[in-house]
Amino acid sequence: MAETPILEVDDLARSFDVSRPWLQRVLAGEGKRILRAVDGISFAIPRGTTLSLVGESGCGKSTVARLVVGLYPPSRGRVVFEGLELERARAIAEQRRRMQMIFQDPYASLNPRWRVKDIVAEPIRAFGMTPSAAAQQAKVAELLTQVGLSPLDGEKFPHEFSGGQRQRISIARALSSNPDFLVCDEPTSALDVSVQAQILNLMKDLQARLGLTYLFISHNLAVVRQVSDRIGVMYLGRLVELAPAETLFTTPRHPYTRALMEAIPDLEMTGRQRIPVGGEVPSPISPPSGCPFHPRCPLADDRCKAERPVLLPARGTEASLTACHAVEEGRDGGVPAAQRVGTTAIAL
Amino acid sequence: MAAITSSLGRMLDSDLFWSFRHSPVTVISAVVALICILGAVLAPLIAPHDPFDVATLNLIDAFKPPAWAAEGDATYPLGSDDQGRDVLSAIMYGARVSLLVGFCAVLFSMVVGVGIGLLAGYAGGAVDGVLMRIADIQLTFPNILIALLVDGIARAALPADVHDRVALFVVIFAIGISAWPQFARTVRGSTLVERNKEYVLAARVIGISQLRIMLTHVLPNVLGPVLVIATLGLSNAIISEATLSYLGAGVPQTQPSLGTLIRIGNDFLFSGEWWIAIFPGLALIAMVLSVNLLGDWLRDALNPRLR
Numbered sequence: 001m002a003e004t005p006i007l008e009v010d011d012l013a014r015s016f017d018v019s020r021p022w023l024q025r026v027l028a029g030e031g032k033r034i035l036r037a038v039d040g041i042s043f044a045i046p047r048g049t050t051l052s053l054v055g056e057s058g059c060g061k062s063t064v065a066r067l068v069v070g071l072y073p074p075s076r077g078r079v080v081f082e083g084l085e086l087e088r089a090r091a092i093a094e095q096r097r098r099m100q101m102i103f104q105d106p107y108a109s110l111n112p113r114w115r116v117k118d119i120v121a122e123p124i125r126a127f128g129m130t131p132s133a134a135a136q137q138a139k140v141a142e143l144l145t146q147v148g149l150s151p152l153d154g155e156k157f158p159h160e161f162s163g164g165q166r167q168r169i170s171i172a173r174a175l176s177s178n179p180d181f182l183v184c185d186e187p188t189s190a191l192d193v194s195v196q197a198q199i200l201n202l203m204k205d206l207q208a209r210l211g212l213t214y215l216f217i218s219h220n221l222a223v224v225r226q227v228s229d230r231i232g233v234m235y236l237g238r239l240v241e242l243a244p245a246e247t248l249f250t251t252p253r254h255p256y257t258r259a260l261m262e263a264i265p266d267l268e269m270t271g272r273q274r275i276p277v278g279g280e281v282p283s284p285i286s287p288p289s290g291c292p293f294h295p296r297c298p299l300a301d302d303r304c305k306a307e308r309p310v311l312l313p314a315r316g317t318e319a320s321l322t323a324c325h326a327v328e329e330g331r332d333g334g335v336p337a338a339q340r341v342g343t344t345a346i347a348l
Numbered sequence: 349m350a351a352i353t354s355s356l357g358r359m360l361d362s363d364l365f366w367s368f369r370h371s372p373v374t375v376i377s378a379v380v381a382l383i384c385i386l387g388a389v390l391a392p393l394i395a396p397h398d399p400f401d402v403a404t405l406n407l408i409d410a411f412k413p414p415a416w417a418a419e420g421d422a423t424y425p426l427g428s429d430d431q432g433r434d435v436l437s438a439i440m441y442g443a444r445v446s447l448l449v450g451f452c453a454v455l456f457s458m459v460v461g462v463g464i465g466l467l468a469g470y471a472g473g474a475v476d477g478v479l480m481r482i483a484d485i486q487l488t489f490p491n492i493l494i495a496l497l498v499d500g501i502a503r504a505a506l507p508a509d510v511h512d513r514v515a516l517f518v519v520i521f522a523i524g525i526s527a528w529p530q531f532a533r534t535v536r537g538s539t540l541v542e543r544n545k546e547y548v549l550a551a552r553v554i555g556i557s558q559l560r561i562m563l564t565h566v567l568p569n570v571l572g573p574v575l576v577i578a579t580l581g582l583s584n585a586i587i588s589e590a591t592l593s594y595l596g597a598g599v600p601q602t603q604p605s606l607g608t609l610i611r612i613g614n615d616f617l618f619s620g621e622w623w624i625a626i627f628p629g630l631a632l633i634a635m636v637l638s639v640n641l642l643g644d645w646l647r648d649a650l651n652p653r654l655r
Contacts, residue, residue: 066549069553070553071549071552071553090555093555096554096555099553100553100554101549101550101553103546103549103550104546105546108545108546108547109545109546109547109549109550110547111547111565111568111569112569113568113569119547122551122554122556123554126554126555126556127554170550173550177554
């Protein structure tokens with residue numbers, strides 16, 4: 001980890017104005033409504049590794065993905081790609097070429113009116129990477145073979161393929177500009193379980209062969225465990241825990257992470273007692289004061305309601321960073337005895 | 349050659365063609381529309397007379413009834429008018445003008461409407477607000493009123509000789525400009541859906557320019573409904589042109605359209621020479637109705653929810 005990480009994110013925040021139209025707002029006498037999708041998160045991704053972000057729907061993980069590739073400008077904080085401020089990096093074609101994105105919905109991520117060969121070749125053309133049409137054709141054929149499709153598939157249209165095959169086309173398009181860094185926004189959540197495994201294996205395989213760095217977004221803990229080096233757990237636009245993958249599953253520290261682990265279905269049907277998390281995710285338009293998890297947290301006290309926790313190395317498992325006052329003060333009972341939970345549950 | 353036959357084969361094999369063949373009304377409309385268009389386009393070649401050739405006109409031949417009537421003359425199948433012109437030939441030449449104005453006006457409003465709709469939908473925000481409010485305001489006025497207004501302004505602003513030369517373009521502009529909001533609204537709606545789809549985001553990640561994304565990614569995906577509106581718009585444009593000409597505002601007298609023929613024939617309707625007005629009217633109805641029915645079929649056939 002001596003070399004500089006390929007991507008650094010520092011206090012990144014993004015809010016959206018979800019107010020009603022001006023006239024209606026004035027008539028109803030209400031103020032602006034600001035949704036804080038991402039509220040001050042920081043992480044770094046070392047070259048050749050995978051960082052996953054997990055969390056429930058609406059916790060802001062997809063917004064992070066889009067901020068990182070510059071689809072949204074941040075409201076606060078910064079993204080640094082290869083030592084360059086993201087905005088400056090994206091102004092340079094050679095740097096822009098090195099970051100690509102794979103999307104969630106294989107039915108919306110390919111232009112239905114374009115042939116597959118044109119879809120895959122779009123980045124090649126945009127960056128002027130091959131001198132001749134023949135070279136471009138050869139490159140497209142190579143890419144399609146690389147993701148497990150036939151070069152002849154280039155002549156077809158996207159609707160002639162299944163969801164898994166379309167996701168392979170998406171990957172081929174992302175790889176066509178020879179990127180170093182791939183943002184994968186729930187790339188398998190729209191696919192069947194058996195196909196998910198194929199796509200994940202393909203992605204791991206490509207990472208090993210091409211030395212890719214992944215930012216992987218998912219809500220599926222089993223998927224995340226298979227691909228990640230490190231995992232960040234998000235709750236209401238903030239990172240609550242950031243830990244090496246195995247550490248997170250064997251010794252989850254943050255109360256929210258523990259609750260997530262509890263919720264994983266158990267194939268052995270041990271009949272063990274599960275403690276459900278009460279309440280709902282609060283609205284990101286008016287988030288709770290202090291720690292965002294305090295209304296649902298069994299360990300919350302007055303400090304949690306008032307003061308926002310920051311990511312600190314957890315007592316006992318120093319590799320994991322946890323934003324929790326209870327863990328910091330040792331009120332959580334130290335390293336959990338619930339180690340068993342993680343290992344048996346994820347065996348599926 | 350192989351490519352042509354294979355794409356023709358694909359066309360004959362498609363769902364669209366299947367629904368075409370299984371709708372007798374549509375097939376009949378297509379035949380009628382084709383006859384109208386061919387008759388108009390090929391008028392100089394197939395019309396029995398040239399109504400503009402003064403040398404062939406003879407006032408003795410004026411007011412001949414249709415060929416099947418007692419005093420009919422076989423050289424004037426649908427009779428002749430007050431100047432001795434063949435009504436059938438006048439209809440064929442008139443349909444030329446009507447169709448030309450109709451096609452050009454629809455093309456014009458399509459280009460304007462699709463462009464504005466695409467821009468409004470893709471840019472969003474204030475641009476969208478301003479453009480769509482303009483469209484809303486225009487939609488509160490009947491199309492024909494706007495066309496009359498534009499035509500009137502052009503008449504007042506241009507000297508008479510200039511106006512006569514550009515009259516056809518003025519009519520095309522007047523009708524075209526009155527119909528763009530329908531295109532703009534539809535295209536804006538589809539653009540709003542498409543611009544947030546992930547294939548557009550993928551292009552933005554690569555750094556493709558916004559204009560290029562609009563034209564190469566979004567535009568091809570919003571054109572489906574435009575074809576339907578254009579077809580239905582064609583019949584509306586033809587009617588608008590006929591209305592303008594009937595009111596004496598539209599195309600110049602020297603290039604009579606179907607509307608002009610009906611207006612001229614109107615003067616003789618009560619003196620017994622009904623054929624001068626009725627036959628151009630029937631031609632107009634056949635043309636508009638067939639195009640409209642084709643548009644209806646296209647709308648249903650292209651709408652997946654009605655299948």
